[in-house]
Amino acid sequence: MEDNKEEEKANNQQIxxxxxxxxxxxxxxxxxxxxxxxxxxxxxxxxxMPGVPKARVKSRIIMTPDHAKRLLSALQDNVEKYEKAFGKIEAGQDVPEFPMNFGGTLGEA
Known part of the structure; x- marks a missing residue:
């Protein structure tokens, strides 16, 4: 019982x-x-940018696999809510092909 109270208290904490x-x-x-x-x-x-052969990384985010899965779930939830409010998001026709090579070496993890 006391474990449930501790867990409930932790879930109710604000950040x-x-x-x-x-x-x-x-x-x-x-x-x-x-x-x-x-x-x-x-x-x-x-x-x-259109017509510019070099693209620039504007931000890099590094996260644990657990947080990546949580992000995936949160994005999926938000896309579903968006589509309920504003209609289905259509996949773009001008989506670039992958892998993309901007003149450097291809990265590996």
């Missing part, structure tokens, strides 16, 4: 998240590349 003005502005990315090893997932968010 205060601070968002600086700079981070709140966000970074635009229109391409994401994902790699993984046995211990981590690496998500690179990239801005690909």
């Amino acid at each position: 205060n998240v601070e968002l600086s003005d700079e981070v709140a502005e966000g970074i635009y990315a229109n391409l994401a590349m994902i790699a993984h090893s046995n211990s981590e997932f690496v998500l690179d968010f990239i801005r690909l």
Whole structure:
């Protein structure tokens, strides 16, 4: 019984998240590349500009496999809620083919 109370107390705790003005502005990315090893997932968010042969990684997020799976679940939940509110998201016709090579070596995890 006491274990349930401790677990319930932990689930009800609030986390205060601070968002600086700079981070709140966000970074635009229109391409994401994902790699993984046995211990981590690496998500690179990239801005690909039309007519420019070189793309730039704007942000890199590294997370554990557990957190990657939680992110997948949260994204799936949010996409479902979005589609209920605004309609189905259609897959783009101009999706680039993979793997993409921007002149460097292809990364490996």
